Amino acid sequence: MIEIVSASRCVTCDVCIAVCPTNVFDRGADGVPVIARQGDCQTCFMCEAHCPADALFVAPLTHPAPPGSPLTDEQHVTETGLLGSYRKEIGWGRGRKPGARVAIGPQLGRARVTPPATPPAETTSTPAPLKT
Amino acid sequence: MPRTDTTTLDLTADVVIVGGGPAGTWAALAATAAGADVVLLDKGYCGASGPTASGGTGVWYVAPEPDAREKAMASREGLGGYLADRRWMARVLDQTYENMNRLATEARYPFPIVDGQPFKRGVQGPEYMRRMRAWVKRSGARVLDHSPVLELLVDPSGAVAGVAGYRRQHDTGYRVRAGAVVLASGGCAFLSKALGCDVDTGDGALYAAEAGAELSGMEFSNSYAIAPAFTSVTKTAYYNFATFFHADGTPLAGAASQGGRSVIAGELLRNGTVLCQIDQADPEQQRQMREGQPNFFLTFDRLGINPFTDKFPVTLLLEGTVRGTGGIRVVTDDCATTVPGLYAAGDAATRELICGGFTGGGSHNSAWAMSSGTWAGQGAARFATGLGPARHRRRLAATGGAGLRPTRAVRRGNAERYTGWSDAEQVLREQVHPYDKNYLRHGERLTPALAELDAAWRQLRAETAATGAAAVRIRQTAAMVAHARWMYTSALARTESRGMARRQDHPRLDPAQRHRISVGGLDSLWTRPEPEPAEAGQRLTAVAS
Ligand SMILES: Cc1cc2nc3c(=O)[nH]c(=O)nc-3n(C[C@H](O)[C@H](O)[C@H](O)COP(=O)(O)OP(=O)(O)OC[C@H]3O[C@@H](n4cnc5c(N)ncnc54)[C@H](O)[C@@H]3O)c2cc1C
Ligand code: SF4
Ligand code: SF4
Numbered sequence: 001m002i003e004i005v006s007a008s009r010c011v012t013c014d015v016c017i018a019v020c021p022t023n024v025f026d027r028g029a030d031g032v033p034v035i036a037r038q039g040d041c042q043t044c045f046m047c048e049a050h051c052p053a054d055a056l057f058v059a060p061l062t063h064p065a066p067p068g069s070p071l072t073d074e075q076h077v078t079e080t081g082l083l084g085s086y087r088k089e090i091g092w093g094r095g096r097k098p099g100a101r102v103a104i105g106p107q108l109g110r111a112r113v114t115p116p117a118t119p120p121a122e123t124t125s126t127p128a129p130l131k132t
Numbered sequence: 133m134p135r136t137d138t139t140t141l142d143l144t145a146d147v148v149i150v151g152g153g154p155a156g157t158w159a160a161l162a163a164t165a166a167g168a169d170v171v172l173l174d175k176g177y178c179g180a181s182g183p184t185a186s187g188g189t190g191v192w193y194v195a196p197e198p199d200a201r202e203k204a205m206a207s208r209e210g211l212g213g214y215l216a217d218r219r220w221m222a223r224v225l226d227q228t229y230e231n232m233n234r235l236a237t238e239a240r241y242p243f244p245i246v247d248g249q250p251f252k253r254g255v256q257g258p259e260y261m262r263r264m265r266a267w268v269k270r271s272g273a274r275v276l277d278h279s280p281v282l283e284l285l286v287d288p289s290g291a292v293a294g295v296a297g298y299r300r301q302h303d304t305g306y307r308v309r310a311g312a313v314v315l316a317s318g319g320c321a322f323l324s325k326a327l328g329c330d331v332d333t334g335d336g337a338l339y340a341a342e343a344g345a346e347l348s349g350m351e352f353s354n355s356y357a358i359a360p361a362f363t364s365v366t367k368t369a370y371y372n373f374a375t376f377f378h379a380d381g382t383p384l385a386g387a388a389s390q391g392g393r394s395v396i397a398g399e400l401l402r403n404g405t406v407l408c409q410i411d412q413a414d415p416e417q418q419r420q421m422r423e424g425q426p427n428f429f430l431t432f433d434r435l436g437i438n439p440f441t442d443k444f445p446v447t448l449l450l451e452g453t454v455r456g457t458g459g460i461r462v463v464t465d466d467c468a469t470t471v472p473g474l475y476a477a478g479d480a481a482t483r484e485l486i487c488g489g490f491t492g493g494g495s496h497n498s499a500w501a502m503s504s505g506t507w508a509g510q511g512a513a514r515f516a517t518g519l520g521p522a523r524h525r526r527r528l529a530a531t532g533g534a535g536l537r538p539t540r541a542v543r544r545g546n547a548e549r550y551t552g553w554s555d556a557e558q559v560l561r562e563q564v565h566p567y568d569k570n571y572l573r574h575g576e577r578l579t580p581a582l583a584e585l586d587a588a589w590r591q592l593r594a595e596t597a598a599t600g601a602a603a604v605r606i607r608q609t610a611a612m613v614a615h616a617r618w619m620y621t622s623a624l625a626r627t628e629s630r631g632m633a634r635r636q637d638h639p640r641l642d643p644a645q646r647h648r649i650s651v652g653g654l655d656s657l658w659t660r661p662e663p664e665p666a667e668a669g670q671r672l673t674a675v676a677s
Pocket of ligand 3: 001002019020021022023024040041042043044045046047048058
């Protein structure tokens with residue numbers, strides 16, 4: 001869900017208010033959008049893709065990030081390079097090469113079917129917990 | 133039928149398009165090219181709304197070489213339970229080929245170059261749909277965003293003659309008089325938060341049924357897609373390279389992205405956890421995946437998961453008729469419905485004509501969206517022109533029922549406080565989302581689930597009268613409940629397993645049921661085997677020879 005609107009980066013262009021398919025934002029008194037209906041957010045990342053100022057961050061969770069989560073911390077997502085990363089990857093923004101130019105992907109064969117365990121059981125790594 | 137209220141915004145158009153995803157935008161281009169004055173209305177934002185915009189799609193783009201086309205058509209006939217029609221497949225392959233080539237030349241879509249040739253077997257969602265929006269605007273069509281359509285308007289003969297809706301960022305109602313209407317409002321994914329799908333609540337199907345149209349293939353509606361647990365990115369292709377595990381890390385034998393998804397559903401039902409690792413991709417393939425679908429990695433990168441080396445929990449999210457097959461029945465080559473003046477395209481329409489009882493998305497949906505959109509836009513423009521100047525002088529009557537015009541008297545004060553939709557949404561969560569009801573189907577579980585949905589419908593139909601923003605929500609809820617009832621009614625009518633409509637109590641294919649099933653009705657529902665057009669058999673041999 002959308003978690004961060006960076007007031008320092010936002011250029012109050014209203015683009016996110018327009019493009020959000022589920023109408024999550026309202027325009028704040030200072031022109032900076034406010035997350036008015038977070039529960040309606042469908043976690044589609046479209047606002048991030050369209051924001052010209054890399055001022056928005058969508059956490060990849062379908063529920064609000066818990067209080068204190070790094071995914072609600074602007075400094076954390078800035079320092080880790082996550083803020084604006086989607087826009088960069090699809091090559092939107094001045095001077096970038098459109099990601100569509102290289103979007104080919106690997107050859108997809110038949111889907112692998114998980115085979116039964118082969119004795120002796122392989123050593124397995126511990127599952128990574130979902131960090132929220 | 134009650135007359136419509138006068139509204140703040142009163143527009144006139146030759147053709148109205150409901151929905152601005154791929155189907156709606158191609159319909160708008162075709163209708164304007166045919167000389168029609170077009171208004172396109174989107175619940176969200178044309179260019180960012182819907183699963184194609186956020187997800188991107190593989191496209192059924194096959195060069196017009198007889199061998200390649202034959203292979204493409206034959207490849208999924210069995211999967212679809214032999215309910216597809218080769219003539220329609222061939223038409224869609226032709227139209228898709230043309231449209232994708234136009235996307236390159238007229239919308240300057242930046243296709244990748246492979247072996248010196250543009251590679252047109254897929255589109256990146258945000259890029260494709262922003263270009264479609266710009267192209268539609270260039271064509272002269274008027275686009276109204278954040279303007280959900282709430283109902284269809286008909287003339288005294290019952291022909292569709294316009295729409296009424298609500299502009300949610302202006303808090304005003306609107307009405308558009310039109311010669312013809314194209315429903316391109318997408319499928320129904322029941323607010324599951326599957327990628328980009330929450331705008332798709334089956335509204336078009338409800339409106340069509342209220343105007344008297346029929347649906348088809350609604351038993352093929354139980355598409356569930358893999359996503360990392362508690363996330364939205366239901367992009368499934370790369371799970372072809374995955375191994376699935378029990379919670380304790382031992383392999384979940386038989387699980388697979390294709391042909392083993394029900395094993396995942398079964399394990400989630402039994403034990404609540406399935407782990408996954410995309411461990412079969414070599415470093416070069418891993419690199420290609422990142423370039424191919426950057427949005428696939430958003431979840432992983434932001435949660436600190438390396439999907440190639442870590443085991444992460446997965447879930448299955450309901451995508452209903454978005455990657456299922458059912459929808460409004462189309463009866464002519466230009467995608468007319470059984471109601472004059474009403475056309476259907478994309479996921480709002482049935483895709484059985486080209487994929488029978490199975491799609492899963494997989495390139496066919498996107499090809500269908502752009503092809504059926506093109507034909508519906510042309511058909512609607514022709515129909516509107518044929519009406520002459522009289523088309524804008526017709527008396528309009530509203531068709532919307534549930535949520536707008538209750539059958540029982542409701543005091544206004546009550547309506548404002550009405551919370552029945554949250555009851556109905558709860559019924560949907562309990563009766564439609566669970567894997568043991570909708571996915572791993574059994575008559576003994578479908579029947580009581582349908583009874584609960586029928587009760588929810590009766591309440592919505594009898595007692596609710598919402599306006600403004602509340603009307604949008606209640607109409608979505610009504611559309612989802614109606615959708616679910618058509619799904620389960622058709623699923624009960626198909627007493628066999630065919631395509632994606634599998635029944636645990638009827639596990640075999642029954643050759644006597646090789647027909648499509650039409651379904652319709654609102655308060656009481658009906659189903660009927662769809663008679664094969666007499667010449668279908670001849671066509672089949674003609675195309676194959
Ligand atoms: C994650 C994912 C991946 C997919 N991948 C593929 C693939 O690789 N290949 C493939 O072929 N298919 C794929 N599909 C399916 C494909 O995305 C759809 O078939 C396609 O988007 C259908 O286009 P459409 O225009 O009919 O509907 P949509 O794209 O759903 O657009 C519907 C539009 O109608 C609007 N709308 C809805 N209700 C109303 C209303 N009441 N009033 C006004 N407007 C309304 C919505 O806002 C939306 O803009 C995928 C689906 C998903 C979910
Ligand atoms: S799109 Fe970005 S810059 Fe524009 S208003 Fe929204 S947050 Fe601010
Ligand atoms: S992620 Fe999608 S739904 Fe959520 S705020 Fe952004 S655009 Fe809107």
